[in-house]
Amino acid sequence: MMNTRPFNAYLDKLNEVTILLPKHYYDGKSAFFYIESGHDVTKMTIVEKQEFEMMVKYVCHISETPDFGSEHIILDERLMRTDLQMGSVIRTEEFDHLFYYDGELGAMYSPEKTNFRVWAPTATEAFVKFKERSDSPLRYITMKRGPRGTFEATLPEQAEGYYYQYQVRINNIWHEAVDPYAKMVSVHSEWARIVDENHMHVPQNKLPPFSSPLDAVIYEASIRDLSVQPESGIKQRGKYLGLTEEGTQSPDGQPTGLDYVASLGVTHIEFLPFFDFFGVSDVDASVNYNWGYNPLYFNVPEGSFSTNAADLYARTVELKRMIEALHKKELRVIMDVVYNHVFIRETSSFERLVPGYYFRQGPDGMPSNGSGCGNDFASERKMARKFILDSLEYWLTAYNLDGFRFDLMGLIDVETMQEAVKRVRAKKPDAVILGEGWDLNTALSAEKKATIQNEQQLPGTAFFNDRFRDSIKGSTFQLFEPGFAFGNRQLMDHAFAAYTANVGCAGIDRLFHSPAQSVNYVECHDNYTLWDKLEACFPGDTLQNKRKHRLATAFVLLSQGIPFLHAGQEFCRTKHGVENSYTSSDIINQIDWRRRGEYIDQVEYVKGLIKLRKSHGAWRMRTEEEICHHIVRWPSNVDTLSIWLKDVGFYGAWHDILLSFNTGASISSFILPEGDPWDQIVSGSIVGTTPVAKGLVTGYIDGFSCAVFVR
Numbered sequence: 001m002m003n004t005r006p007f008n009a010y011l012d013k014l015n016e017v018t019i020l021l022p023k024h025y026y027d028g029k030s031a032f033f034y035i036e037s038g039h040d041v042t043k044m045t046i047v048e049k050q051e052f053e054m055m056v057k058y059v060c061h062i063s064e065t066p067d068f069g070s071e072h073i074i075l076d077e078r079l080m081r082t083d084l085q086m087g088s089v090i091r092t093e094e095f096d097h098l099f100y101y102d103g104e105l106g107a108m109y110s111p112e113k114t115n116f117r118v119w120a121p122t123a124t125e126a127f128v129k130f131k132e133r134s135d136s137p138l139r140y141i142t143m144k145r146g147p148r149g150t151f152e153a154t155l156p157e158q159a160e161g162y163y164y165q166y167q168v169r170i171n172n173i174w175h176e177a178v179d180p181y182a183k184m185v186s187v188h189s190e191w192a193r194i195v196d197e198n199h200m201h202v203p204q205n206k207l208p209p210f211s212s213p214l215d216a217v218i219y220e221a222s223i224r225d226l227s228v229q230p231e232s233g234i235k236q237r238g239k240y241l242g243l244t245e246e247g248t249q250s251p252d253g254q255p256t257g258l259d260y261v262a263s264l265g266v267t268h269i270e271f272l273p274f275f276d277f278f279g280v281s282d283v284d285a286s287v288n289y290n291w292g293y294n295p296l297y298f299n300v301p302e303g304s305f306s307t308n309a310a311d312l313y314a315r316t317v318e319l320k321r322m323i324e325a326l327h328k329k330e331l332r333v334i335m336d337v338v339y340n341h342v343f344i345r346e347t348s349s350f351e352r353l354v355p356g357y358y359f360r361q362g363p364d365g366m367p368s369n370g371s372g373c374g375n376d377f378a379s380e381r382k383m384a385r386k387f388i389l390d391s392l393e394y395w396l397t398a399y400n401l402d403g404f405r406f407d408l409m410g411l412i413d414v415e416t417m418q419e420a421v422k423r424v425r426a427k428k429p430d431a432v433i434l435g436e437g438w439d440l441n442t443a444l445s446a447e448k449k450a451t452i453q454n455e456q457q458l459p460g461t462a463f464f465n466d467r468f469r470d471s472i473k474g475s476t477f478q479l480f481e482p483g484f485a486f487g488n489r490q491l492m493d494h495a496f497a498a499y500t501a502n503v504g505c506a507g508i509d510r511l512f513h514s515p516a517q518s519v520n521y522v523e524c525h526d527n528y529t530l531w532d533k534l535e536a537c538f539p540g541d542t543l544q545n546k547r548k549h550r551l552a553t554a555f556v557l558l559s560q561g562i563p564f565l566h567a568g569q570e571f572c573r574t575k576h577g578v579e580n581s582y583t584s585s586d587i588i589n590q591i592d593w594r595r596r597g598e599y600i601d602q603v604e605y606v607k608g609l610i611k612l613r614k615s616h617g618a619w620r621m622r623t624e625e626e627i628c629h630h631i632v633r634w635p636s637n638v639d640t641l642s643i644w645l646k647d648v649g650f651y652g653a654w655h656d657i658l659l660s661f662n663t664g665a666s667i668s669s670f671i672l673p674e675g676d677p678w679d680q681i682v683s684g685s686i687v688g689t690t691p692v693a694k695g696l697v698t699g700y701i702d703g704f705s706c707a708v709f710v711r
Helices: 093-099 223-227 240-244 257-264 314-328 349-353 382-398 414-427 452-457 466-472 489-499 530-537 542-558 593-598 600-615 624-630
Strands: 008-013 016-022 033-037 040-051 055-061 073-076 081-086 106-109 114-119 125-131 139-142 150-155 163-170 173-177 218-221 268-271 275-277 295-301 332-337 403-406 432-435 462-464 518-520 562-566 631-634 640-645 657-662 668-671 678-683 693-696 698-701 705-710
Touching: 016 033, 093 382, 114 163, 125 150, 139 150, 163 349, 173 349, 218 223, 218 257, 223 240, 223 257, 240 257, 240 314, 257 314, 257 600, 268 403, 295 314, 295 382, 314 332, 332 382, 332 432, 382 414, 403 414, 414 432, 414 452, 466 489, 466 542, 489 542, 489 640, 530 542, 542 562, 542 600, 542 657, 542 705, 593 600, 624 631, 640 668, 657 668, 657 698, 678 698, 698 705
Parallel strands: 008 081, 218 268, 218 562, 268 332, 332 403, 403 432, 432 462, 462 518, 518 562
Antiparallel strands: 008 016, 016 055, 033 040, 033 073, 040 055, 073 081, 106 114, 114 150, 125 139, 125 163, 163 173, 275 295, 631 640, 640 657, 657 705, 668 698, 678 693, 678 705
């Protein structure tokens, strides 16, 4: 190992070495260079020379690619020696092709032995460092270089529960790394642990096939938020097991937790991250709060949600029990996955095992930072893509999940997302796949990003429709800018386009080619809740704010596309004016079961809307062509948007449906389409399938409310 390098040499392409000579090294001048590989010494050809203020750069061609499993020495004519370091060769397509490994990685356990396999193609040596218990002495196994950049070792003993790390030598520096393929880690994620997957088994409930993402009603929640409040009546508060408890009640005798969510009629519950993340203590979760968008180990359940993070199997078994408890209630589970970045690049296992490979760099050589977290995962590289796909398949099969929500999906490349959809749907054809398709500033060309702009390349993926959100709620980034549901009639045309899932038949630029690509929402864990924005724009006007809130939620649940609700939205959830609560306390983030009682009329209204949506297929049209054929904008007054679902008897009991959204404070009236008279089934705070008025030719809509007429 070289303690002092007289100059630096880097392998930047398979047959190209870049040499940087400091100016103080013989004025940065050398006439020729050699590469020494074992006993062979070969002269390199200088093909380029550039002078800089502090150094001189030489680019040299070599006739044969150096063996990546060995050390190589670079010499100049003075026989001054330096080691050949791994440079930007790792980011070349040739490297990706040469070292792509499609086999199993990680610790593969059997009672007689455990096999270890890690991908570290630029390493020259590797060990497994392990111990039997947390306080046991350390032991080591030498790993042998295997195919395509892997290192392998076998521990010939019963090793269930052992703690282990990898040690790899790269560029003459030793790195320690927890296995990125680990399925369990120690408390605080300092070691990977060897598991027997037979001891992680929980019987799975097989639900009937789900018909279409358009039949979904998604409910986004945090595992912790749903059960942490003392008034929840839940014993295992903030834990996986808290959402297995049945019969739990709030002080007013109303159901909470699992029973409550099941009573709403939603079809899917989408949980904020529950993989292993930084920010919350595994030992005392009450000390910190974090949403979980700080990934540590992607294939390990988060320890703070378990009753005992130190136990080898507690977090896995308890998570699986939670998922199956939800399945018993016919609730499907979507996992929020964050493959676009890691918590800290420099200390991540990916960077320690293959420095410079797993993360994008900008043209300036600095880490790409579209995520805002200091790093963007290079999903377009073959082994990075493999990790994402392997991880998705593991969660899908081992934990019996029903879909995935991709955080900052626009940072992931199109090909990876296409392959993810293919891989997931091969295992579970009815899985729901959705993500944030924002166009963020990452070092990936525009046509390769999994953004809304590239939706035609991703027909099996749904996108959060920010145009819907901003049309109905108002600007996410300008607190006091009101949306259509707040009374902004200037957004009427945009609201109509949003109603049609922005598929392009409303006279406004197309966003999607299928309603199944539009996730319709006005509130999620990010940014101000709908209620907090209303209270900021119209402080103290509680009665009207409740009506506007109801109007916005009705627009979500009765529009074409996939409706998405934030947990607690149905009872005007507040975070007390906190716009970004990712590290706020439980007081800010918890589901307030007392408030649910105070706003029970809102809850019943939302439950009625969900039931209504399910009752007729006209709210769930499958194609752009159907929407453009059946949906007509009907004339009303300046404050009211009326939408006629025409000739829809094919979809359900009613032949015609007319929805009207009044964004004015006064009662609105208009002449209903002629022909047979109409019945009204939604009025003010009343919603159902039984008429509240019959034989109508004129429609009346209360201020800031939704009305539905049928015939």
